[in-house]
Amino acid sequence: MNNIVTIQQAETLSDELRDGSVLDIIRRAVESFGEGLGFMTALGYSGIVLLHHILQVKPDIEAHFIDTGFHFPETLAFLERLREEWKVNFVVVRPTMTREELTERMGPEPWRVNADLCCHHMKVEPLLRVIHDKAAWLSAIRRDQSATRAGVDVVELDGRGVLKINPLAYWTSEQVWEYIRKHNLPYHPLHDEGFPSIGCLPCTAPVQPGEHERSGRWNSMPKLECGLHLHARKAKSRSKH
Numbered sequence: 001m002n003n004i005v006t007i008q009q010a011e012t013l014s015d016e017l018r019d020g021s022v023l024d025i026i027r028r029a030v031e032s033f034g035e036g037l038g039f040m041t042a043l044g045y046s047g048i049v050l051l052h053h054i055l056q057v058k059p060d061i062e063a064h065f066i067d068t069g070f071h072f073p074e075t076l077a078f079l080e081r082l083r084e085e086w087k088v089n090f091v092v093v094r095p096t097m098t099r100e101e102l103t104e105r106m107g108p109e110p111w112r113v114n115a116d117l118c119c120h121h122m123k124v125e126p127l128l129r130v131i132h133d134k135a136a137w138l139s140a141i142r143r144d145q146s147a148t149r150a151g152v153d154v155v156e157l158d159g160r161g162v163l164k165i166n167p168l169a170y171w172t173s174e175q176v177w178e179y180i181r182k183h184n185l186p187y188h189p190l191h192d193e194g195f196p197s198i199g200c201l202p203c204t205a206p207v208q209p210g211e212h213e214r215s216g217r218w219n220s221m222p223k224l225e226c227g228l229h230l231h232a233r234k235a236k237s238r239s240k241h
């Protein structure tokens, strides 16, 4: 799949889409990229809201999920629930290196030895294998999730040269939950147990009231992102709210 898009093209697309509704943005992305449009999700609450919109436009979209081998059992059970109830066309992507091979190489707790290397083997490597199979990717990241995401726009050319479309970029956490309640959507059960952001079990902790949404991720380490989202070459953005 040829996914070479210039920064100027990404900026033009961003300007065109920024003020559209989530459904408008998805429709335009489907018209533009067809089968070349992918969606990647870790099944957090924003991902569910985006998925709910996407399925109204393209019910057979390939929804990629990276199975690191370290997920909460609740996450994998939730995936199966969505596959069953929403008929989601999940594509589960697994790392080349198995969990056993990783622990043999790095010890029983590789995230403590070198979390960046662990993320590289279990998340980034499988991502890199599939990411260039699509011309553009839908993502549920939002500006209010963390300081590292504060600059994301509706369309961005990320640090790997991949075109990312983020229809919820300007939504707040409150708006996302309001949508979930309004449409009575299912959501990850751990959200009700103090986990606003859910990744691998060893690297995800509950968050205290008033703490930032992603503050429970790698909370004992100076690490903020796993390497899936690189924002170095985003299209221009502006404040919307």
Ligand code: SF4
Pocket: 068, 070, 110, 111, 114, 115, 116, 118, 119, 120, 122, 123, 199, 200, 201, 202, 203, 226
């Ligand atoms: S989030 Fe933790 S367990 Fe998961 S791949 Fe990264 S370092 Fe490893």
